[in-house]
Amino acid sequence: MTAIIILLCVILISIVLVQIGKVTELTAQIKGEQEVMKDNSKWNAGLGLVFMVVFLVAVFISAYDYRNVMLGYGPLTSASAHGAVLDSLFNVTLFFTGIVFVLTHIALFWFAFKYRYKPGRKAAFISHDNRLEIWWTAIPAVVMAILVVRGLNAWNTVMADVKEGEDYLEIEATGQQFNWIIRYPGPDGKLGARNYKLTSANNQLGQDFKDSKNWDDILPGQELYLPVGKKVRVRITAKDVLHNFYLPHFRVKMDAVPGMPTYFVFTPVKTTTEMRQELKKFPEFNEPYDPADPTGPKRWEKFDYELACAELCGKGHYSMRRIFKVVSQEEYDTWLKKQESFYLTQIHNKDGKENEDPNWDVTLPVESAMIKKELTEAVSAAAGSDEPSAKAIRLDHIHFETGAAALTADSKYELDVLVDILNQYTTLSISLEGHTDNVGDAAANLELSKQRASSVVSYLTSRGIAAARLRSNGWGDAVPAASNDKADGRRKNRRVEVKVLNKVAAAAI
Ligand SMILES: [Cu+2]
DSSP: OHHHHHHHHHHHHHHHHHHHHHHHHHHHHHHOHHHHHHHHHHHHHHHHHHHHHHHHHHHHHHHHHTGGGSTTSGGGOOSBTTHHHHHHHHHHHHHHHHHHHHHHHHHHHHHHHHTOOOTTOOOOOOOOOHHHHHHHHHHHHHHHHHHHHHHHHHHHHHTOOOOTTOOOEEEEEEEETTEEEEEBOOTTOOOOOBOGGGOOSSOTTOBOTTSGGGTTOBOOOSEEEEETTOOEEEEEEESSSOEEEEEGGGTEEEEEBBTBOEEEEEOBOSOHHHHHHHHTTSGGGGSBSSTTOTTSOBTGGGOOEEEEEOSOOSTTGGGOOEEEEEEOHHHHHHHHHHOOOHIIIIITTOTTOGGGOTTTTOOOGGGHHHHHHHHHHHHHHHHTOOOGGGGEEEOTTOOBOTTSOOBOGGGHHHHHHHHHHHHHSTTOOEEEEEEOOSSSOHHHHHHHHHHHHHHHHHHHHHTTOOGGGEEEEEOTTSSOSSOSSSHHHHHHHSEEEEEEOSOOOOOOO
């Protein structure tokens, strides 16, 4: 129905226009061509002048009205140290182009009015004017020189890399369809090496786990933290197509190019909380965040610094959104402490990942903190429990020489944690229980399991634990923890367990 009405309107308007044309032609014939042309020119030139004024006024009103959605004004002042340099460059450019815009706009319509058609008037032909040539070459040259010099200066300031010996936090952003993989260095402060050939479903970044710098690297969840006032260097790269690392509030924007690492250095100067307080002053940020929930949180309360991809990289492009929270150094440290190493929690000594872990079955020094946490929690739970099955804890990080009872050197990390627990928990008694898989002679296995259990006891007594608190036992292959059919199961069966013999109040160990 609407379509028919629109079609009818179009037809009627066309008829009206044709009729007006015919009437004009007839009047022209009556009044004479020249007279009509003069009238038309006068009208067109006059209307041009009106447009000139109305348009200019509208431009200034809308610029004023929308000032708060332009970068560098009101709520969108920069939140990084270098941002002000870029914003001022934009302002200087806008100042000069603004002058040119107003002058050419006025000149265009003023000349059209001044030199409108008049009978008998002829155009003046100027073939050459040195003075004019000098003016319109010199002025743009000077303006361009100012802009280019300022621009170069800004580029050198903004793109300056970190200097030798400077204190900074280096993180890594890898773009892929369709998310950002952000990597933080662990306590060592250094990002580990990558090799694209090692990329797999388990190891998305192709981290080379032979490099010890990778062992503590972190791949945090959705929320990312940055300390305020600290220089951040982002290594930017991509796995598939072009992406663009864009943090608009920090004026950070850099292409993520497959095969060509780029970087950006910036210093956040406002915490998320400070920025929210600033936004609170603007009425538009005091509107409800969710229009469907007018009593809910305001827009300023829900503000967060956002990482986006500023390259149309595919149909899921919009989902490449991450949140950066800028916090004080103390809050950042607390957050960082809570993050777990990707390698230690997802790859290292995890079943089915033997091929991807060059340190398979080795206890790494960097693991000791994690071992301590896990074992302390397990012993604490076992000590406070009445359930017999809860009393046994598998020691995951001790290893023996092949076919022998001698402990390997890397077993000390877990056993030293056990020593600490026994020293703090003085009434605790434990039994060390050895188990084997079913490969080989059963009697030999039983003997080996006993020897291995007692070799653990020997280590503990050598570290000063009273022998009266320790027992040892061996079960050979009699008590398997899993089926012996597969290598994985046999690995689970070769083990030493700690059995907590008494109940101790689960006070903090
Ligand atoms: Cu993208």
